[in-house]
Amino acid sequence: MRKNCPDREDIFMLAKGMTSEREALAHITNCAGCRKIFESYRRLDDVLEQWNPDAQASPWFDARVRAAASQPQARGMRGFFGLELNRWLAAPVLAALLVMVGVIAFRHSPPPVPVKPVTQVAAVHPAVAPAQAAKPAPAAPQSGAQEVSMYQNLSVLEDYDMLAGFDVISELPKGSSKVAD
Amino acid sequence: MAVDSDLELMLRVSRGDADSFGVLLNRHRGPLLSYFVRMVRDRGLAEDLAQEAFLRVYQARERYQPEAKFTTWLYRIATNLALNAIRDRQSDPVLPEALVAETNGDFASPLERAQDGRPNVEEQLAESDRERMIREAIEALPEKQRAAVILHKYQDVDYRQIASILKVSESAVKSLLFRAYESLRVRLEPLLEGGLV
Structure with a gap:
């Protein structure tokens, strides 16, 4: 293309009949380069015309349209529950549901259980945390009576009397720290 | 005998004339379906969309304002439907092409094929x-x-x-x-x- 040639978009518009500038038309007649571009758009149009997919309606097309059209109320409901409105309602409805579920779950959740210090749990069951159990809290040395009282007050051993009389425990040999295989 | 314009027919439809709607349906069914087939490729989906477009025309009959050509209005409805269908299809997961080629067969059901817009065997042969x-x-x-x-x-x-x-x-x-x-x-x-x- 030469310096005074129209740009491609102008040539395209000429080829498509979007414009009919005499000057540009005269230029294309005399400029081989521009004429080639012009003709390529025309050829492209010819090529595009070769795409003819089968688009015959099925025999029940009209019947389906008429049947749907004869049910305006049902179609109106589809507006609410069908695809079109769902696209827009889905997000806010989901968000509102999540908030409701969250509020209900929060209201019905049990009050938090007070957490016992680790040293107490370890003392009850040395196997759980032997390292901590081996070292009783130095700041609060306890007498035997205090320790028994503490065990009775542990939440996991609420029914101390029942557990004390539990057969399996009572049958263990005294002083034995482990059960025979 | 003079042929009724689309606009005249649509105005009659808006006054409750079902026969005029039939004439419009008959006149624009083919072009509209061919538009949808080219837009979304899948014929089944194209037919559903064409029906939906006509239905929307019918539903909006009472609000119809003859400000523009009937076909402008019809194709605006159709284009919105087609673009939404294309976007929905793009957001759906589609089997990777490589996996399909590897198995050397088409294991997708007709429904899956219809959903992702791939042509069925008949359509492939005809093309x-x-x-x-x-x-x-x-x-x-x-x-x-x-x-x-x-x-x-x-x-x-x-x-x-x-x-x-x-x-x-x-x-x-x-x-x-x-x-x-x-x-x-x-x-x-x-x-x-x-x-x-």
Whole structure:
């Protein structure tokens, strides 16, 4: 293309009949380069015309349209529950549901259980945390009576009397720290 | 005998004349279906969308204002439906092409094929290589360019109408078409005798 040639978009518009500038038309007649571009758009149009997919309606097309059209109320409901409105309602409805579920779950959740210090749990069951159990809290040395009282007050051993009389425990040999295989 | 214009027919439909709706249906069924087939490729989906478009026309009959040509209104409804269908399809997971090729067979059910827009065996056989190349080139265009090319080239809709359908200016339509034709020229180079310029 030469310096005074129209740009491609102008040539395209000429080829498509979007414009009919005499000057540009005269230029294309005399400029081989521009004429080639012009003709390529025309050829492209010819090529595009070769795409003819089968688009015959099925025999029940009209019947389906008429049947749907004869049910305006049902179609109106589809507006609410069908695809079109769902696209827009889905997000806010989901968000509102999540908030409701969250509020209900929060209201019905049990009050938090007070957490016992680790040293107490370890003392009850040395196997759980032997390292901590081996070292009783130095700041609060306890007498035997205090320790028994503490065990009775542990939440996991609420029914101390029942557990004390539990057969399996009572049958263990005294002083034995482990059960025979 | 004078042929009733679309506008006259639609005004009659708005007054409750079901026969006029039948005439409109008969007149525009073929072109509208061919528009949808080119836009979404899958024939089953295209037919559903065409029915939906006619249904929306019927539902809006009482609100119809004869400000623009009937076909402008009809194709605006149709274009919105087609673009939504294309976007829905793009958001659906599709089997990777490589996996399909690896298995050397088409294991997708007809329903799956319909959902992802792939043509069925009959459609594949009916489509020549030449047509496949053109279809793929047009499908590769951005959605507004695709709609503009199909409306202009195959539906014989003028630029002003296309502008109204796509809700852009007339000069924007011309620019859309120019960019589309430039892409098509590159993609369809083998079909253009004499090659590209």
